[in-house]
Amino acid sequence: MKDHLGRPLVAVTGIGIVTPLGWGREESWAALKAGKSGISRIRRFAVDKLRTTIAGTVELPEEAEGAPPVSAAVRVERMAEAAVTEALAQAKLGTAGAFPGPLMLGMPPVELEWPQRFELARQANGSGAYPAITQVATGRRDIYETFMFGGVGERLAACFGTTGAPIALTTACATGASAIQMAVEAIQRGESDAAIALGTDGSVQPEAVIRFSLLSALTARNDAPEKASRPFEKSRDGFVMSEGAAALILESLEHATARGAEVLGIIAGCGERADSFHRTRSNPDGHAIIGAMRNAITDAGLEPADIGYVNAHGTSTPENDKMETLGMRAVFGDAPPPISSNKSMIGHTLSAAGALEAAFSLLTIRDQVLPPTINHDEPDPTVMLDVVPNVARPVSGLKHVLSNSFGFGGQNVCLVVSAAP
Amino acid sequence: MKKQDVVITGIGLVSSLGEGPDAHWDVLSQPGTKPVVDEATFAPYPVHPLPALSLDKQIPKKGDQRQMEPWQRLGTYAAGLAIDQAGARDLVSDMHLIVAAGGGERDIAVDEAVATALCTTPTEEAGPILNEKLGTELRPTLFLAQLSNLLAGNISIVHGVTGSSRTFMGEEAAAADAVRIAAARLSEGRGGIALVGGAYASQRWDLALLYGSGNALWRGPFAPVSARDGDGGFVGGALGAFLVLETEEHAASRGATALAKLSGVATDAAHNRPNPSAAAAKALWQKLGAPVGSLGVLSGMTGVPDARAAEEEFLAGFGDAAIRRTGTLLGHGVEATFPANVALGALALSRGGFYPAMDPADAGTGAVERILVTGFGQWRGEALALLERAA
Numbered sequence: 001m002k003d004h005l006g007r008p009l010v011a012v013t014g015i016g017i018v019t020p021l022g023w024g025r026e027e028s029w030a031a032l033k034a035g036k037s038g039i040s041r042i043r044r045f046a047v048d049k050l051r052t053t054i055a056g057t058v059e060l061p062e063e064a065e066g067a068p069p070v071s072a073a074v075r076v077e078r079m080a081e082a083a084v085t086e087a088l089a090q091a092k093l094g095t096a097g098a099f100p101g102p103l104m105l106g107m108p109p110v111e112l113e114w115p116q117r118f119e120l121a122r123q124a125n126g127s128g129a130y131p132a133i134t135q136v137a138t139g140r141r142d143i144y145e146t147f148m149f150g151g152v153g154e155r156l157a158a159c160f161g162t163t164g165a166p167i168a169l170t171t172a173c174a175t176g177a178s179a180i181q182m183a184v185e186a187i188q189r190g191e192s193d194a195a196i197a198l199g200t201d202g203s204v205q206p207e208a209v210i211r212f213s214l215l216s217a218l219t220a221r222n223d224a225p226e227k228a229s230r231p232f233e234k235s236r237d238g239f240v241m242s243e244g245a246a247a248l249i250l251e252s253l254e255h256a257t258a259r260g261a262e263v264l265g266i267i268a269g270c271g272e273r274a275d276s277f278h279r280t281r282s283n284p285d286g287h288a289i290i291g292a293m294r295n296a297i298t299d300a301g302l303e304p305a306d307i308g309y310v311n312a313h314g315t316s317t318p319e320n321d322k323m324e325t326l327g328m329r330a331v332f333g334d335a336p337p338p339i340s341s342n343k344s345m346i347g348h349t350l351s352a353a354g355a356l357e358a359a360f361s362l363l364t365i366r367d368q369v370l371p372p373t374i375n376h377d378e379p380d381p382t383v384m385l386d387v388v389p390n391v392a393r394p395v396s397g398l399k400h401v402l403s404n405s406f407g408f409g410g411q412n413v414c415l416v417v418s419a420a421p
Numbered sequence: 422m423k424k425q426d427v428v429i430t431g432i433g434l435v436s437s438l439g440e441g442p443d444a445h446w447d448v449l450s451q452p453g454t455k456p457v458v459d460e461a462t463f464a465p466y467p468v469h470p471l472p473a474l475s476l477d478k479q480i481p482k483k484g485d486q487r488q489m490e491p492w493q494r495l496g497t498y499a500a501g502l503a504i505d506q507a508g509a510r511d512l513v514s515d516m517h518l519i520v521a522a523g524g525g526e527r528d529i530a531v532d533e534a535v536a537t538a539l540c541t542t543p544t545e546e547a548g549p550i551l552n553e554k555l556g557t558e559l560r561p562t563l564f565l566a567q568l569s570n571l572l573a574g575n576i577s578i579v580h581g582v583t584g585s586s587r588t589f590m591g592e593e594a595a596a597a598d599a600v601r602i603a604a605a606r607l608s609e610g611r612g613g614i615a616l617v618g619g620a621y622a623s624q625r626w627d628l629a630l631l632y633g634s635g636n637a638l639w640r641g642p643f644a645p646v647s648a649r650d651g652d653g654g655f656v657g658g659a660l661g662a663f664l665v666l667e668t669e670e671h672a673a674s675r676g677a678t679a680l681a682k683l684s685g686v687a688t689d690a691a692h693n694r695p696n697p698s699a700a701a702a703k704a705l706w707q708k709l710g711a712p713v714g715s716l717g718v719l720s721g722m723t724g725v726p727d728a729r730a731a732e733e734e735f736l737a738g739f740g741d742a743a744i745r746r747t748g749t750l751l752g753h754g755v756e757a758t759f760p761a762n763v764a765l766g767a768l769a770l771s772r773g774g775f776y777p778a779m780d781p782a783d784a785g786t787g788a789v790e791r792i793l794v795t796g797f798g799q800w801r802g803e804a805l806a807l808l809e810r811a812a
Contacts, residue, residue: 045548046545046548046549046552047552048548048549048552048553049549049552049553049556050552050556051556107590109522109524109567109568109569109590111524111527111627111631112630112631114535114536114539114551117532117535117536117540118536118539118540118547119540120536121536121537121540122540122541126537126540126541127537128532128533128534128535128536128537128538128540129533129537130529130532130533130626130627130629130630131626133536133630134626134629134630134633134634137630137633137634138633138634138636139634139636140634140635141634141635141636143631143634143635144631144632144634144635144636144637144800145635145800147631148591148592148631148635148800149523149524149569149590149591149592149595150590150591150592150594150595150798150800150801150802153591154591154690154692154800154801157690157692158692164688164689164690165594165597165598165688165689165690165802165804166591166690167589167591167595167598167602168589168590168591168595169587169588169589169590170522170569170570170588170590171570171573171586171587171588172568172570172574178587182587182602185602185606185611188609189605189609191605206548206551206552206555207555207559210552210555210556210559211559211561211564211567212564213556214556214559214561214564215561215564215565272585272586273583273585274518274573274577274582274583274584274585274586275577275583276577276578276581276582276583277578278578279488279565279571279574279575279578280565288583407570408565408568408570408571408574409568409570409571409573409574409577409586410574410577410578410583410586411570411573411574411586
């Protein structure tokens with residue numbers, strides 16, 4: 001029940017997933033194993049004049065029926081709610097509206113978007129000037145409570161009855177992994193026997209797409225959306241923005257065992273290392289990425305040789321995949337384990353990615369199937385890795401998976417996900 | 422796991438009153454200090470403006486300065502002040518970092534022009550024009566100045582802090598939890614030294630829009646926190662506040678001076694006000710388990726009515742404790758206020774004194790042995806920190 005450092009082992013007893021491939025864990029996972037792409041042309045808003053016109057998107061039921069698109073803040077919250085609900089149904093922990101632990105919520109920064117600005121400007125007699133729209137916005141509690149950073153966490157915490165203050169956090173593309181790490185630490189320190197860890201993102205709106213485009217981070221293979229995300233492949237040229245959410249119900253193994261819960265796996269180790277090199281690029285020596293991977297393996301009390309598979313960060317940008325290859329070779333030597341990128345199918349779900357990929361890592365162990373890296377047409381000779389090209393691969397005896405997350409701002413977080421003991 | 426004591430060895434503080442511990446002690450330890458207020462520029466919202474900073478001292482590369490807007494510069498600057506006071510420049514590679522962040526700056530001119538031009542255009546026509554305007558008029562680097570986790574990113578780049586990096590979001594509560602978790606991680610042996618804090622650039626219309634929409638901003642001529650009648654509200658205060666925390670052992674082993682001991686931080690979210698919020702805070706106080714005698718309170722009271730009512734109900738239980746509403750002189754700095762008040766608490770304990778009244782409602786003048794910092798968020802969140810004299 002304790003790990004090699006005497007800390008309580010942290011079990012996963014519930015998993016909830018929302019991706020462009022489906023609202024639900026099994027639906028998303030089945031599509032992922034089948035190598036299906038969730039990337040499509042953006043239909044949510046006009047894409048004229050955009051360099052990139054494709055993304056992975058998750059529509060809310062009312063949007064699918066024709067309602068106007070909601071803001072990212074609302075989408076993030078709704079997907080989160082669905083993921084937590086699914087995870088809780090599996091974990092059967094707590095009672096409705098009373099979960100016995102805190103909420104660790106990985107989410108993107110949210111803010112007023114253009115539809116809100118236009119509405120306020122219309123009310124201000126056609127003036128978009130800040131003093132004018134600020135005046136007409138006064139007393140609009142809906143705007144305030146929707147777009148304050150604490151709003152999503154406040155409502156989710158109240159809805160699920162989590163204990164203490166909800167913690168919303170962002171570490172860019174490592175956010176989901178950081179949320180899991182925070183929950184693991186809370187259980188290890190004895191702050192609680194259980195916690196909900198959540199990563200959620202729903203940022204496919206015009207300004208966000210344009211801003212990532214301006215950083216030259218996105219691919220513009222608009223003609224064949226499902227072929228656009230090609231991590232580790234020779235012609236990769238940027239990531240595809242995407243949306244989704246994943247929730248994990250975590251509890252001490254002791255707590256889970258005592259109540260007879262099915263243990264889906266263990267979060268055995270967490271490792272992190274910040275980089276000080278550049279705002280959007282890793283230090284070419286890879287030390288922060290390597291450090292985060294090694295720290296996670298060490299934290300789990302394992303050796304690199306114990307890791308049977310790596311769930312890649314694998315964004316499909318030339319830079320990330322090159323650096324991740326460097327990290328793999330540095331940590332694992334000449335015979336690295338297989339590595340594949342969920343992002344080849346669901347795109348880069350940004351703040352949700354770390355949580356989704358940890359969730360898929362657990363399902364990888366459960367089913368003993370490595371999901372593929374699709375769109376692997378021409379190998380990149382500098383990527384000397386087994387990327388599980390194009391087709392899922394059955395395995396046996398897989399016990400430990402390393403899940404990598406690397407983000408803008410030098411944020412690197414890795415998790416070791418292990419089979420139930 | 423054996424819990425280790427955590428001490429504060431560095432504070433980095435920038436406010437409208439100045440920068441650094443000496444400037445703040447000199448001004449705040451004198452009775453009758455007046456706030457620095459600009460009532461005109463963001464009328465009807467008064468603000469406490471940012472003082473002039475010698476940015477080159479903390480952010481030596483002009484290229485780094487250009488990559489940031491005022492919010493990130495202020496935070497990065499204050500973080501550097503904290504590291505300097507702690508004498509910890511050579512410890513940054515293993516220093517852990519937690520930042521409480523709001524959103525970064527937007528391009529105000531683009532926002533205004535685009536909203537004016539397109540607000541009455543039908544959606545299907547406006548979409549392509551919006552795409553074209555944003556694509557040509559937004560500066561690529563502004564995205565990085567806007568991203569919340571890039572304050573932490575800039576602190577890593579400029580000061581070399583790379584032990585770990587996390588950014589919490591959620592206004593006042595995020596800052597209190599940042600301090601709580603940074604301290605808890607040290608206490609349980611996850612590293613020996615950490616940097617934690619936040620910044621608030623008060624002179625921003627985009628923030629007036631957000632907080633104003635909730636009626637959370639004070640309008641009209643400046644008034645002290647306790648005297649903001651009617652709708653009440655906070656007056657935004659430029660504030661950068663970072664703390665260097667260390668285990669007592671880590672500080673002692675390198676001969677660093679502990680300014681104060683951080684004896685406890687406790688937080689909650691009551692989801693309702695005023696009474697459930699006050700009750701939650703009372704429970705947190707019980708959890709801290711400190712005696713009520715010789716207590717000084719540094720209150721982060723905002724002036725938002727429900728939050729103020731909850732906190733006044735909580736503070737009523739403290740008898741003749743010396744209570745100081747720092748918001749009257751510093752303004753409210755959202756994510757920066759809780760660490761700023763912890764910093765002021767550490768400063769007072771290190772100088773062996775306390776502060777005279779800052780707000781007309783401030784009472785109590787007794788000797789102060791320990792300091793309670795309160796953080797009732799403008800909308801949600803209850804938080805307390807307890808500081809005691811370093812051994």
